[in-house]
Amino acid sequence: MLKHILFLFLLVIHFQCFSNSEKLSLKKDTLKILSWNIQMLPDLYIPFTKLVRKKQKVRLPEIIKYLEKSNYDLIVLQEVFDVQMKNKLKKNLTNAYPYMQLPIKKGWGIKLSNGVMFLSKYPVKLIDKVIFNVSKKSDRMAQKGCALIEFDFHGQNILVAGTHLDSKGQEVRDKQYQIIKDEIIDPYKTLGKNFLLAGDLNTEVKSKAFKRMIQIFDLKNSTLKEAQPYTYDGNNSWINYDNKGWIDFILHQLTPNNKVINQYIIRPKMSHKNSTMDLADHYGIVLEIMMD
Numbered sequence: 001m002l003k004h005i006l007f008l009f010l011l012v013i014h015f016q017c018f019s020n021s022e023k024l025s026l027k028k029d030t031l032k033i034l035s036w037n038i039q040m041l042p043d044l045y046i047p048f049t050k051l052v053r054k055k056q057k058v059r060l061p062e063i064i065k066y067l068e069k070s071n072y073d074l075i076v077l078q079e080v081f082d083v084q085m086k087n088k089l090k091k092n093l094t095n096a097y098p099y100m101q102l103p104i105k106k107g108w109g110i111k112l113s114n115g116v117m118f119l120s121k122y123p124v125k126l127i128d129k130v131i132f133n134v135s136k137k138s139d140r141m142a143q144k145g146c147a148l149i150e151f152d153f154h155g156q157n158i159l160v161a162g163t164h165l166d167s168k169g170q171e172v173r174d175k176q177y178q179i180i181k182d183e184i185i186d187p188y189k190t191l192g193k194n195f196l197l198a199g200d201l202n203t204e205v206k207s208k209a210f211k212r213m214i215q216i217f218d219l220k221n222s223t224l225k226e227a228q229p230y231t232y233d234g235n236n237s238w239i240n241y242d243n244k245g246w247i248d249f250i251l252h253q254l255t256p257n258n259k260v261i262n263q264y265i266i267r268p269k270m271s272h273k274n275s276t277m278d279l280a281d282h283y284g285i286v287l288e289i290m291m292d
Contacts, residue, residue, distance in 0.1 A: 001021070003254070005126065008119065009202040012017065021140045027155070028292060029291050029292070030261070030288055030289070030290055030291070031073050031074075031158070031248055031266045031288070031289040031291050032071065032072050032073050032074075032285050032287075032288050032289075033072065033073065033074045033075075033076070033160070033196065033198065033248070033286065033288075033289075034070070034074075034075045034076070034247050034284050034285070034286050035075075035076045035078075035162075035198035035199055035200075035248055035249070035250050035268070035280065035285050035286075035287075036075070036076075036077055036078070036248075036283075036284030036285070037077075037078040037079050037080070037164065037199075037248060037269055037281070037282035037285065038059075038063055038078070038080065038279070038282075039054050039055055039056075039059075039079050039080055039201040039238070039280040039281050039282070040060065040079055040080050040081055040082050040085040040086075040114070040115075041056065041079065041081055041082065042081045042083075042112060043060075043221070048196055053279070054238070054281075055272070056082060056089075056132055058272060059270070059277075059279055060085055060088060060089075061224075062268075062279055063089075063201070063268075063279050063280070064088070064089065064092045064093060066279065067076070067093055067096065067097075067119070068095075068096045070096075070291060072098045072121075072286070073120070073121050073122065073153065074118065074119070074120045074121070074122075074151065074160065075097065075118070075119040075120070076116065076117075076118055076146040076160065076162040076199060077082040077089075077116070077117040077118075077119070077199040078115055078116055078162070078163075078200045079115045079164065079200075080103050080113075080115050080117040081103075081112045081115045081142060082115070082137070082244075085124060086102065086103060086117065087176075088112065089117065089119075090102065093119055094193070096119075097119035097120055097121060098120075098121070098198065099120040099121070099122060099123050099124045099151070100117065100118060100119055100120065100124070100131055101117070101118035101120075101124055101126055101149050102145065103115050103116055104116070104129055104143070104147055105143055106131060106137055106143060110135075111140075111141060111142065111143050112142040112143065113142065113143060113153040114129075114131070114142065114143050114144060114145045114146075114147065114163075114164070115144075115164055116144055116145075116146075116147050116162040116164060116199065118147075118149050118162060120149075120151055122151045122152055122153055123151060123152060124149045124150065124151040124183045125149065125150055125151075126147065126149055127148045127150050127188065128143050128147075128148045128161065128183070128184060128187070128188065129146070129147045129148065130146050130179060130183040130184060131143050131145040131182070132144045132145050132146075132166075132175070132176050132179055134166075134172055134175045134176065134179070134214065135166050135168075135172060136168050136169060136172055137168040137169075138168065139166040139167065139168050139172070140254070144163075144164060144165070144166060144176070145163070145165040146162070146164050146179075146180050146183070146184050147161065147163075148160070148161045148162075148184050148188060149161075149162070150234050153220050153291060154291065156194065156258075156291055157193060157194075158193070158194045158196070159188055159189070159193055159194065159195045159196070159197075160192055160195075160196045160197075161180070161184050161195075161196065161197045161198070161199075162198050162199050163176075163180065163197065163198075163199040163200075163201070164199050164200045165177075165199070165200065165202045165203075166202060167202045167262060170209055171203075173202060173203060173209065173213075174209075174212075177212070177213050177216045177217070180197070181216050181217060185197070185217055185219075185255055185279050189218075189253060191255075192255065193255065194253070194254050194255055194258060194289075195219070195252065195253045196250055196251065196252045196287075197217060197219055197223070197249070197250070197252070198250045198251075199248070199249070199251070200248050200282060201213070201247060201248070201249055202229070202247050203247060204245040204246065204247055205221070205229075205245070205247075205249075206245075206246075214251070217229060217251060218253070219251035219252055219253055220251065220252055220253065220254075221249060221251050222252070222260040222263045222287065223263065224246065224263050224264070224265070224285075225263075225264070226264060226265055228244075228265075228282070229246050229265070230244040230245055230246055230265075231245070231246055231247055231248035231265060231282055231283045231284075231285055232244065232246075232247050232248070232282055232283075233245075233282070233283065236278045236281055236282075236283070237269075237275075237276065237277050237278045238278055238281035239281060242285040244263070247271060247282075248282055248283070248285050249285065250263070250283070250285060250286075252287070252289075254289065257291055257292035258290065258291050258292055259289065259290050260287060260288070260289055260290075261288050261289065261290045262286075262287075263286065263287050264285075264286050265283045265284065265285055265286070265287070266283060266284040266285075266286060267283045268284075282289045
């Protein structure tokens with residue numbers, strides 16, 4: 001009788017260990033990436049124009065809290081233009097995301113950085129970068145471009161490009177598509193590596209321009225199973241006109257043994273002065289990849 005009880009006890013322990021091991025393996029092998037335009041416009045210009053008065057100091061602590069509690073492996077932020085806000089993100093998220101690639105700015109002057117910031121749980125290194133130098137209107141105030149980093153995810157080297165394309169005019173975006181292809185994608189994308197391009201591409205998924213862009217990049221866009229498949233939406237508290245579209249993406253080329261298992265949108269909000277406020281004018285997009 002005692003032998004039977006001991007056998008059953010060992011059997012339960014075995015299955016518990018197996019179950020826990022299976023859960024750990026799933027967590028270890030699933031790569032989770034967030035791309036999010038967080039609307040951190042430069043505080044410097046607040047006295048001169050209401051266009052940049054976006055309650056950055058109110059929203060940033062809530063953005064930090066949200067990201068600190070999250071379990072993403074890699075985060076690609078856009079519109080981290082304000083230097084003080086960038087420094088606060090760096091200081092407060094170092095424990096959760098110890099490896100960072102900060103926004104890039106070339107030289108001195110009044111122009112802002114590219115606004116793209118990478119936060120990672122794994123070591124990252126900057127591989128290459130390009131500044132577009134084709135922007136027009138208000139987009140000219142920033143050094144819009146594309147940065148490419150590499151990080152090691154449990155033995156697999158993964159290349160991730162982060163960018164933010166112009167909002168003012170398709171002709172400019174067409175040029176930026178080609179610059180990304182020539183300077184970032186063609187030199188580094190190979191069949192033997194996982195390559196991702198994340199960011200605010202300001203190109204609506206149902207447009208002819210999107211089809212052209214995907215052909216130029218030669219990357220895939222996974223299905224978004226959402227009732228409201230929009231990363232920019234008139235329901236957002238920062239958008240005061242009727243508009244909606246899927247314009248933020250994590251495009252990808254994966255090696256044969258890896259596959260996308262989920263893609264979805266995050267819509268984090270906060271309470272402010274007895275009303276609900278979105279944390280940014282864009283919603284974030286998350287891609288989950290099962291890595292073999």
